Amino acid sequence: MTTAEYSHALHTLVEDLTTALKTATSLEKLETLRTEYLGKKGSFTQLGKQIKDIAGSDKKEAGQILNKAKQQIEDLLAAAQETIATKQAWIDLTIPGKKPEVGHMHPVSQAMEEITHIFEQIGFTRVRYPEVDWDWYVFEALNMPKSHPARDEWETFFVDAPTDDQKGKMVLTTHTSNGQVREMERLHSKPPIRMINIARCYRRQQDATHTQMFHQFEGLVVDKGITIQHLKGTLDYFAEQFYGPGTKSRIRPFHFQFTEPSFEVDFSCHICHGTGYLDDKEEQKCRFCKSGWHEVGGAGMVHPNVLKAGGIDPDEYTGFAFGWGVERTYTLKEGLNLDDIRLLYSGDLRFLHQF
Numbered sequence: 001m002t003t004a005e006y007s008h009a010l011h012t013l014v015e016d017l018t019t020a021l022k023t024a025t026s027l028e029k030l031e032t033l034r035t036e037y038l039g040k041k042g043s044f045t046q047l048g049k050q051i052k053d054i055a056g057s058d059k060k061e062a063g064q065i066l067n068k069a070k071q072q073i074e075d076l077l078a079a080a081q082e083t084i085a086t087k088q089a090w091i092d093l094t095i096p097g098k099k100p101e102v103g104h105m106h107p108v109s110q111a112m113e114e115i116t117h118i119f120e121q122i123g124f125t126r127v128r129y130p131e132v133d134w135d136w137y138v139f140e141a142l143n144m145p146k147s148h149p150a151r152d153e154w155e156t157f158f159v160d161a162p163t164d165d166q167k168g169k170m171v172l173t174t175h176t177s178n179g180q181v182r183e184m185e186r187l188h189s190k191p192p193i194r195m196i197n198i199a200r201c202y203r204r205q206q207d208a209t210h211t212q213m214f215h216q217f218e219g220l221v222v223d224k225g226i227t228i229q230h231l232k233g234t235l236d237y238f239a240e241q242f243y244g245p246g247t248k249s250r251i252r253p254f255h256f257q258f259t260e261p262s263f264e265v266d267f268s269c270h271i272c273h274g275t276g277y278l279d280d281k282e283e284q285k286c287r288f289c290k291s292g293w294h295e296v297g298g299a300g301m302v303h304p305n306v307l308k309a310g311g312i313d314p315d316e317y318t319g320f321a322f323g324w325g326v327e328r329t330y331t332l333k334e335g336l337n338l339d340d341i342r343l344l345y346s347g348d349l350r351f352l353h354q355f
Helices: 003-021 027-038 043-053 056-089 107-120 149-154 178-186 228-243 304-309 326-330 341-345
Strands: 125-127 132-134 170-172 193-202 213-223 249-256 259-268 293-302 318-325
Touching (some): 003 043, 027 056, 107 228, 178 193, 213 228, 213 326, 259 318, 293 304
Antiparallel strands (some): 193 213
């Protein structure tokens, strides 16, 4: 190594320290830099050891350059320490204090709390049932025997676990409807029943309006004389309470194996305002709803076979049930403008801080 090369290396080291000190705002950071440069394994110390590689006739000049660089480093550290100490010693008591960061509930949790409160006002009791459950509660008790084609639409995750002789395989619940018969069992098959069950569900599909893990809320009412008018009134009540007066909704005839008659429940899309398009010329379709309406879930009158599975006489009692996705219901809130449901689980703090 020549004297010129040695001088250049020391000069670069001093410049690096000067740059690093610009971001040192605490004495702790300053001490870290002191160790990094002047410690036993520091950058300057290691460079000082390389003086032995310089030719003998040039060592004197190299030593002078080394001592000058060390003095510069010590002067820079001393000046930085004085500046930091001065700033820390002076306090302006008139400056407002820094408020500590306060966390808040995830938007999905906020929605679940609001949903719970809405239904509690009309006598529903919130319960929670297993999210990993037996095939019998998820399918068979809901009028879907083994190998029944109605099972295909649920895109089920099966658990690699021993099979129960009576209740079958274990699955990740595809819907919260597994709580229907469990609630009947909990009440010893003695209505009246007014249940709201909120839990995670799992299905093998993911896109702008679906996630593989999502939340549902399941409503179940069983009593004497329950009719479809009671179901319709409950749906209208929820729409008014959750979305506000004037919310547009529609019910379409459908088929669910565990309700008869069955319906799908839709609400008007808040992004395209029910038009299905994002522009006046109707050239750009809304990718969230694609039609102006957004399906939130299903509903219907409880099938007699489901009542029988829960030990209730369908000739004496009737009931209705509904199951909606919490996330999909929440994204229809006016002003949210969320066109991709997957953002709710992105973990992006910029997104979550808005709620």
